[in-house]
Amino acid sequence: MKSYRSNKATKLNLRDFKSVxxxxxxxxxxxxxxxxxxxxGIVPFMxxxxxxxxxxxxxxxxxxILAVSGTVFARLAIGKLCDKYGPRLCYTYLLVFGAIPVILLGFVQTPLQFMVCRLFIGFIGASFVITQFHTSIMFAPNIVGTANATSAGxxxxxxxxxxxxxxxxxxxxxSFGVADEIAWRYSMVIAGILCLAMGLVYYFFTQDTPEGNFQELKEKGEMPVLKKDEASFSSVLKDYRxxxxxxxxxxxxxxxxxxxxxxxDYLQNRFGLDRTFAGxxxxxxxxxxIFARTLGGYFGDKFGNTKGVRGRVLFLAVMLGAEGLMLSFFSMTTSIAVGMVFLIAFSLTVQMAEGATFSVVPFINKKAIGSISGIVGAGGNVGAFLAAILLKSKSAVAESSALIKSNGLGEEAMKAAQTAASASAVSAGYFLIGGCILLAALVSLAIKFTGSEEVVASNKLNVLLADK
Structure with missing residues (x-):
């Protein structure tokens, strides 16, 4: 039986627009x-x-929070659907149906309608899982981390x-005569139409694997039909990695x-920057x-090619540790110049850690890459949800306390006290989050691969390179 993953690309040739x-x-x-x-899209118009x-x-x-929360459930579901139906159909339906709440956001009239639309718009964040799944089955082990990281970045x-x-x-x-205060509505409608059009492009111009679509390969007997799908997904859920x-x-x-x-807001409150400059x-x-996440995948591949899959894990742990330190140091700075150095370093390391993560994912269980990508991708949104809750709660408590203490001192004094309290609370929150990231770096070292898994990964790579 022919393997539907036998023609994976071993190079990422960005000048190539013809190969599948x-x-x-x-x-x-x-x-x-x-x-x-x-x-x-709505963020600039808030x-x-x-x-x-x-x-x-x-x-x-x-x-x-709702915009981030909706993505969690969508990512958990979409990975399993990719394993079963293929990325082409999953992406097409996600883009087409995901465009609906984006368009509807332009017609909302109440806060409740706005929040409901933001919840459902969050579902299109599941696109990340399909992107990682699709590149994982198109590229060979020696380059899959770079391909995943670049497409995601x-x-x-x-x-x-x-x-x-x-x-x-x-x-x-x-410029066409629409009032400035409602231009955001038309902008969201246009963004939704673009997603809808992209769904059609995905359907007609991509295919699931280098050899063809899932359904066609199953009909030809060139791709096994997974009859034990539930058992396979159960094994994914039981894998501690x-x-x-x-x-x-x-x-x-x-x-x-x-x-x-x-x-x-933090840059404005902490360092007194104006809104435009901070933005x-x-x-x-x-x-x-454009480049940082790609670097994470690239070096993940380099360490993987020289030190095996374990090398990818070690590089990931180092990037996470650096990320946590940079955020913690940034949270303690009071100088904008010093703060920018740490913030740039944080931006670089956090994106490299993301790329490094998905240089490891394809090697956990090659029969369930979609399901694993969905679970791991959902972790990102769970982290965003918990971090947002933490910062919101700390900021709310601090601001309320500041307003009570400064009550009667005048509106300007109360505003200044509120701003300072918010900056201090968020700073403390960033420091605490940095500590959690350092913990994640240590925990990541517990990811192990058996000798047989290392051998299988190495043998598959050698076969693919020999065929090129």
């Missing part, structure tokens, strides 16, 4: 970019949304590019989401995904 492996790489990266662009819908501070925080750019792209779309809409990687991804991607989601700084850190 590289065509899939480019399309899945673009699809992921658009999903993140739409997922966080001041307009708050004014238009009358959101309270609590409702604003809750909408952020470039896709993540959508979460930063929206800070520039969405205002530009809004400006174009305004999957849950360690769940924790690890919570400590890198989850923390990146929360830190960058709160960094604008541009955060955008520049997000743009580091």
């Amino acid at each position: 492996q590289m065509r899939t790489f480019w399309i899945t990266s673009l699809a992921f970019f658009l999903c993140f662009f739409a997922w966080f 001041p307009d949304v708050v004014k238009d819908l009358g959101l309270t501070p609590s409702q604003k925080w809750n909408s952020i 470039w896709g993540n750019l959508g979460g930063g590019a929206n800070r520039l792209g969405m205002p530009l779309i809004a400006a174009a809409v305004v 999957v849950w360690i990687l769940f924790f690890v991804y919570a400590a890198c991607f989850g923390i990146e989401l929360t830190v960058y989601g709160t960094m604008d 541009n700084l955060v955008l520049s850190f997000a743009l580091m995904n």
Whole structure:
């Protein structure tokens, strides 16, 4: 019986747009970019949304948490669906149906409607799992970490590019005579239409594997039909390494989401930066995904090729440790110059840790890459959810206490006290989160691979390289 993974690419040739492996790489990266662009598309317009819908501070925080929470369930489900139906159909349906709440967000009239839409928009964050699954079955072990990290990193750019792209779309809409205060509605509709169009592109221009689509291969007898699907998924759930990687991804991607989601306000409150400058700084850190996450996957592959799968784990632990230290040091700085050094270092290491994580994932259980990717990917959103809850609770308590103590001193004094309290609370929260990341680094060292697993990975790589 022919293996449906026998023609994996052993090189990542970015100038190649014709081979099925590289065509899939480019399309899945673009699809992921658009999903993140739409997922966080409302962020640049939040001041307009708050004014238009009358959101309270609590409702604003809750909408952020809901947008992250919805992704957890979607990622857990989509991985198993990928294993069964293939990434092509899963991505097509996700893009088409995910476009609906994005479009509907442009028509909301109440805070409740807004939060419901943000919850369901979060489902398109599951696109990450499909992207990692699709590149994992298109690229060989010697390059899979680099391919996974690059496609994910470039896709993540959508979460930063929206800070520039969405205002530009809004400006174009305004130029056609639309009122500035409602331009955000039209912008979200346009973002949803782009996702819908991308779903059609994915259906017609990609395929599940280098040899063809899952259904076709099953009909030809070239791909085994997994009759023990439930047993296979059960074995995934029982594998301790999957849950360690769940924790690890919570400590890198989850923390990146929360830190960058709160960094604008923190930079203003802590260092007195104006909103525009703070926003541009955060955008520049997000743009580091162009290369930083790729570096994590690249060095993960390098260590894997020379020291086996264990080498990938060791590199991951080092990156996590560096990430935790950089965030902790940043939280203690009071100088903007020194703070920027640590924040840049944090941005680099957290994204490299993300790339390194998914240089390990494909080697846990090759028969259930989708399920494992879904569980690990969901860990990122669980981490973001817990970190957001931590920062929200600490900030709320500190601000309330500051307002009570400064009551009667005047509005300006109360505002200053509230700002200082918020900065101090978030700083303490960042330090605590840094400690949790260091714990994740230590726990990651518990990931072990048997001698037979190392041999299988090495033998498969040798066969693939010999065929090229």
